Amino acid sequence: MQIESQNVERWNRVEISLDGPQIGNPFLEVSLKAEFTFKEREISVRGFYDGNGVYKIRFMPDEPGQWSFKTRSNQIELDNLKGNFNCIDASGINHGPVKVSNSTHFAYADGNPFYPFGTTSYVWNHQTEELQKETILSLNESPFNKIRMCVFPKYYEYNTAEPALYPYVGEQKRLYSGTFDFTDWMVKESDFNFVRFNPQFFQKLEQQIDTLQTLGIEVDLILFHPYDHWGFASMGKENDLRYLKYIIARLGSFRNIWWSMANEYDLMDLAQQKKKDEWDDLIQCVEDEDSYQHPISIHNWHNPPIHAMDNSHWYDHKKENISHVSIQHDNLFFVPKWHETYKKPIMIDECRYEGNLNNGWGNMSAKKMVQQFWEGVCRGAYVTHGETYLNENNIVWWSHGGKLIGESPERIGFLRKIIEEGEPKRLTPLGAESSHWEVAAGISNDSFVLVYFGDSQPTFKVLEFLPEGVEFHGELIDTWNMTIIPLEKAITNKTVIELPGQPYIALKLLKN
Known part of the structure; x- marks a missing residue:
C-alpha cells in the first residue's frame, strides 16, 4: 500500500494506491471503499480501478490533525487495510472548495468570498496537445476564475473531429464525412463497451483539472450533453449511474470541481437520448456519492417568450440537492424574480456569446457581453462569458479553446477587480x-x-x-x-x- 503523502494540506488530496486483481472486469467485479476517521467523524468514499492492476482511493481532508482510514472490499488483498496521515493547514491559493454562501452567493470553505467570473470552452480538453497548451496560456492571462467544460467529446457545428481519447474501451468505427448532421444524435448502438472505462482518458482529464486548479480556476464539469454520435448520451440508466459513481470516485476529492449534470438537458429528451424524468435519480446519485457536496446544478436549452415567467420546462431548481440555478437566458431583468422563486445563487451560464457566427446565439457584440456582466452583478447574479469568433482554422474558443481574441475579457476583468477589492460584498438589488x-x-x-x-x-x-x-x-x-x-x-x-x-x-x- 502506498500513500501519496503523510502530510497533506487541508483540502488537498490524499491518494492511496493499492495492487489488486486484473482478471475479469475489475470495473464491475471489484468493490472498494474506505472509511476515513477524524475524532468522532467518519466519512466513506468509493475507490476505483485505475488500470494495470492498480486501485486508488482519494480523499480530501477538511480539518487539520491526524486522520486514519480502513478499506473495505470484496477482494481479500484490498480489504481491511489501515493507515493514517496528518492534515496540515492550507497555504497559498488553497482556500478550499466553493460552497453557497448567504443564500444567493458563493464562498470558499475558509470563508473568503468567491465571485464567479467564468467562461465556456466546452471541449478544449479534447483538442491537440498544442491547442490545449495555448488554452491554458490564454486562461492564465484572462480574468476568468471558472470554466464550463465537458467530460464527453462533442459533436456539433464546428465540432466534427474525433478526439484522441475516449472514456470507454472500444473504437469509433462509423464513417462520417465531417459534415454536421443532427440526425447522428439519434444513435442507439455504440461500438464502445460501457462497462469498461478507459483509465488513460480520465488520467488526462485529471491532469487538466489539476492544471486549472494551479491557476485558481473552478471547473464546472458538464457530466452529460446531447451533442453526441458515439452513444455516450444514450448509454441507459444503469450505465449512467455506473459512470457517475466512477467519475465522482476519481474527481470528488478535487477541490475545484463543480458538477453540471448536463448542458441543455431538455434537448436530450428531444434527441431521444434521456427522458426528463431520469434526472432526479441521476442527481440523487451525485449527491449520495459526493462526500464533499460540491456545487451541483443543471442547464436548460428551451426558454419561454422573452416576457414570460413560466419556467416550468426548466428542471426544478428549488429541489434541495440543487445548490444553484444554472440557466441559459439573455434577459437579466428576471434575476430578482428568480431569486425570489429559488432563493439560491443565479448563474447565467449562457447569455449568448461574443462573436460573429451565423447563429443568433453566437454573434453578440463585445459591448453587449460586457453589459450583461455589469447588469448581472447589479441584479445580484453571476454571468458566464463565451466567445465564438471564426478563424481560418475554425478554432472557436467556446468549444476548442485556443486564443481569446474578443474585446470583452479585459473589460470583464476590470469589473472583477472592482467587485473583489475592499470588503467582501454580497450584492443585492x-x-x-x-x-x-x-x-x-x-x-x-x-x-x-x-x-x-x-x-x-x-x-x-x-x-x-x-x-x-x-x-x-x-x-x-x-x-x-x-x-x-x-x-x-x-x-x-x-x-x-x-x-x-x-x-x-x-x-x-x-x-x-
Whole structure:
C-alpha cells in the first residue's frame, strides 16, 4: 500500500494506491471503499480501478490533525487495510472548495468570498496537445476564475473531429464525412463497451483539472450533453449511474470541481437520448456519492417568450440537492424574480456569446457581453462569458479553446477587480431592480453601492433609492473605456449627479 503523502494540506488530496486483481472486469467485479476517521467523524468514499492492476482511493481532508482510514472490499488483498496521515493547514491559493454562501452567493470553505467570473470552452480538453497548451496560456492571462467544460467529446457545428481519447474501451468505427448532421444524435448502438472505462482518458482529464486548479480556476464539469454520435448520451440508466459513481470516485476529492449534470438537458429528451424524468435519480446519485457536496446544478436549452415567467420546462431548481440555478437566458431583468422563486445563487451560464457566427446565439457584440456582466452583478447574479469568433482554422474558443481574441475579457476583468477589492460584498438589488433601463446593487449595510446605466445615456441622475440621511462619496466609471473619475461632491438620495450623457456608465458609491 502506498500513500501519496503523510502530510497533506487541508483540502488537498490524499491518494492511496493499492495492487489488486486484473482478471475479469475489475470495473464491475471489484468493490472498494474506505472509511476515513477524524475524532468522532467518519466519512466513506468509493475507490476505483485505475488500470494495470492498480486501485486508488482519494480523499480530501477538511480539518487539520491526524486522520486514519480502513478499506473495505470484496477482494481479500484490498480489504481491511489501515493507515493514517496528518492534515496540515492550507497555504497559498488553497482556500478550499466553493460552497453557497448567504443564500444567493458563493464562498470558499475558509470563508473568503468567491465571485464567479467564468467562461465556456466546452471541449478544449479534447483538442491537440498544442491547442490545449495555448488554452491554458490564454486562461492564465484572462480574468476568468471558472470554466464550463465537458467530460464527453462533442459533436456539433464546428465540432466534427474525433478526439484522441475516449472514456470507454472500444473504437469509433462509423464513417462520417465531417459534415454536421443532427440526425447522428439519434444513435442507439455504440461500438464502445460501457462497462469498461478507459483509465488513460480520465488520467488526462485529471491532469487538466489539476492544471486549472494551479491557476485558481473552478471547473464546472458538464457530466452529460446531447451533442453526441458515439452513444455516450444514450448509454441507459444503469450505465449512467455506473459512470457517475466512477467519475465522482476519481474527481470528488478535487477541490475545484463543480458538477453540471448536463448542458441543455431538455434537448436530450428531444434527441431521444434521456427522458426528463431520469434526472432526479441521476442527481440523487451525485449527491449520495459526493462526500464533499460540491456545487451541483443543471442547464436548460428551451426558454419561454422573452416576457414570460413560466419556467416550468426548466428542471426544478428549488429541489434541495440543487445548490444553484444554472440557466441559459439573455434577459437579466428576471434575476430578482428568480431569486425570489429559488432563493439560491443565479448563474447565467449562457447569455449568448461574443462573436460573429451565423447563429443568433453566437454573434453578440463585445459591448453587449460586457453589459450583461455589469447588469448581472447589479441584479445580484453571476454571468458566464463565451466567445465564438471564426478563424481560418475554425478554432472557436467556446468549444476548442485556443486564443481569446474578443474585446470583452479585459473589460470583464476590470469589473472583477472592482467587485473583489475592499470588503467582501454580497450584492443585492436596490430600488432600481424593477427597471429595464438601469440597475443598482448594494451590500446589506449600505456601505457600498454600484449603479449601472447600461446603454442608457442620462446627463444627470438622482438616486432616490439611497438610504435616507446617509452620505456617500463616489466615482464615475466608464465601463467600456475602463476609466474611473472621482466625484467632487458628497452624494445623498437628493443629490443631482451630473453624468456624461453616454452609454455604459456606472457609479460606485462608498459611505462616508
